[in-house]
Amino acid sequence: MEKFDCVIIGAGPAGVAAALTLVRKGLTVAVFERGEYPGSKNLFGGVLYSTVLNKLIPEFWKEASVERHITKRRYSILSKNSEMAVEFGFEDFNHPPFNNSFTVLRAKFDRWFAQKAEDAGAVIFTETVVDDFIYDKGKVSGIKARREGGDVYADVVVCAEGANSLLTEKAGLKKKPLPHQMITAVKEIISIPKDVIEDRFNLSDNEGMALEFFGGAVKGMIGSGFIYTNKDSLSVGVGCPISAMKENNMKPNDLLESFKSHPVVKKLLRGGKTEELSAKMIPELGYKTLPKLIADGLLIVGDAGGFVNPSLYREGTNMAMYSGVAAAETILEARQSGDFSEKGLQGYIKKLEESFVMEDLERYGDVPEKLSExxxxxxxxxxxxxxxxxxxxxxxxxxxxxxxxxxxxxxxxxxxxxxxxxxxxxxxxxxx
Ligand SMILES: Cc1cc2nc3c(=O)[nH]c(=O)nc-3n(C[C@H](O)[C@H](O)[C@H](O)COP(=O)(O)OP(=O)(O)OC[C@H]3O[C@@H](n4cnc5c(N)ncnc54)[C@H](O)[C@@H]3O)c2cc1C
Incomplete structure (x- = not known):
């Protein structure tokens, strides 16, 4: 029988932050990731907020796969063929720690981050889907992985499965989200030479820009379009609640094409070549309807827990890492008493409540619902x-x-x- 101190489902930012924290304290940790490699199935808009990462791996930008640090932001409202915009530039963000805002490509970044956990001692099983939990007298005591000898046991399991949280639902901790509580997002990586990006967006070497577009960018629906500058590519995408897409009979790819063909956007993308296109969901559960985050032997972290700040900050990665670290620290405390019951894991909730995660979710979690009115x-x-x-x-x-x-x-x-x-x-x- 294979047994670890902790099993983690998902090698995204939340799962890897938890794994790294635990192995550094000498625990045996297995991470199960369904993708071919960590990051292979992941996509996001593009700005990694990194206050937590910078504590886990100080000055990570010197070695991590980051694209550009964000020094400029532009917010635009589009009508059919006009634009009203405000742009900000901050020279102070051009110095370490670069305002803890970097564009990254997840396929590269997640792989690098997971490698750090692996180097520190975590075992990462890739191309392995976890199908269910194993229970012992009502307590989660392991997982069922889709591979030979797939029953793996642990004192405690961390579920870091992301937005499409089937296992969290299966465990009865979360209801199936309603269509207005999930954003469907599509994104393209469009390659453009480095010097063209720097000229077009008025950036110096390694400086980056985040551009958000509202209104006509997404056919007047609640939601937005975005362009983020990478080294020699642009991350270009749109995201809107599933409910709005249904009401307007809109398909995500058609919405992206319409955004890209807006006269304002088209000029920014000219000469670019689409390298990849992918789609994913973002949870916007609202503060009042967050899932239950702990059960006997189980903690829920990251997007599975609904930790995304849906305001102008669009912060998911930092919250995911914070929750991963908080879960790991709670597990370390629970080990002292040997109590991995829901009661023994209560410290996780306290840590979240005392941090920016719950404060920001309480403040901003219901923004989309309010705006949709x-x-x-x-x-x-x-x-x-x-x-x-x-x-x-x-x-x-x-x-x-x-x-x-x-x-x-x-x-x-x-x-x-x-x-x-x-x-x-x-x-x-x-x-x-
Ligand atoms: C289009 C888009 C734009 C975004 N823009 C931003 C942004 O600019 N800034 C920001 O901070 N955040 C952004 N986010 C949110 C951010 O991506 C998430 O908050 C963050 O990735 C959450 O991390 P996580 O580790 O919880 O989940 P994920 O990153 O989704 O990782 C979950 C992992 O679990 C694996 N997995 C899932 N189920 C199983 C299973 N059953 N068995 C094994 N493995 C499994 C998946 O393959 C995946 O690797 C954006 C999201 C999207 C979709």
Whole structure:
């Protein structure tokens, strides 16, 4: 009978952070990953937030597979063929620790991170799906892996299976998410020469930019499009709730094509060659409907636990790593007493509650739900504002006062100012 101190399901950021923390303290750890190698099945938008990683592996950027550090951010609202944008650049983020924001490609980054855990002593079984838990008198005591001799036992199991959390649901800790609680996202990697990227986005060597697009970028649905600069490629994608996609009879790939063909976006992508296309889900469960995170012999970490900050930060990786480390530290404490029951693992909840993870989820977790109550923010308002501004800047033989009056009247005829101000106030409160 194969037995480890801990078995971890999934070699994403959450699972590997847990594994690394445990093996460094001398525990035997097996990680099961269904992909051909860690990262082979993973994709994300592209910005790794790294406060936790920088503690686990100080100055990791010197050796890790990172693309660029983010010094510039641009937020755009698109209408059918116009743009309203605000751009920020921060020279202070151009120095270590680079504001702990790096673009990475998961296939490379996850592999590097998993290798660090392996070097420290973790055993990683790749191309191995975990199908179920093994129970002993109601306590999780191992897992059933889809391989010969696949029953593997452990004092405790960490489930780091990501957004599509079938095992967490199977264990009865989580209900099947509703369509508005899951984002479906598609992303392309588009190769463009390094010097072209730097010229086009006005970046110096290794500097990077994150661009987010709303409104017409995703056909006026709640959600967004994005472009993140890598070394010699761009990560380009869109993400919207499954419910919105259904209501608008929209397919993810069609939405991505429509985003890429918007005149503003098209110019940024010109000359690029699509290298890969993939799709994945992002959980947006909402703070009030997070799953149960512990059971006898079991802890849930990362996306499986719903730990994604859905606001403008879009922070999932850092929360995943924090939860992995918190789970590992809880396991180390539980070993002292030999109590891996739900009661013995309570420290995990306390650690999460005392950290940015639960504070941010409480603050931002329900943002998408609140914004979905104001669909006019993503379509009617951007269209009307851009039309008005276009009117202001349209040169004609009319006197400027008359131009401005026409533009303003056109706006007022379509939009109630009071409602707009109230919605802006509610949106600011929800998002910032
Ligand atoms: C399009 C998109 C854009 C995003 N953008 C950002 C961003 O810019 N910044 C950010 O911080 N976060 C972003 N995120 C979120 C981020 O990717 C996740 O929060 C993070 O990857 C969660 O890590 P995890 O380890 O919990 O899960 P994952 O990274 O999903 O890892 C789970 C692992 O478990 C494996 N697995 C699953 N089931 C089994 C099983 N039964 N048996 C064996 N192995 C299994 C999978 O193959 C996978 O390797 C984005 C996500 C998406 C989809």
């Amino acid at each position: 104001m669909p006019q923010l993503f379509k009617e308002y951007p269209d009307a504002i851009l039309k008005m501004v276009q009117g202001y800047f349209t040169i004609s033989d009319l006197p400027k006062d008359e131009l401005h009056r026409q533009a303003w009247n056109g706006f007022k005829d379509n939009i109630s100012m009071w409602k707009l101000l109230l919605d802006m106030y509610k949106a600011r409160k929800a998002v910032l």
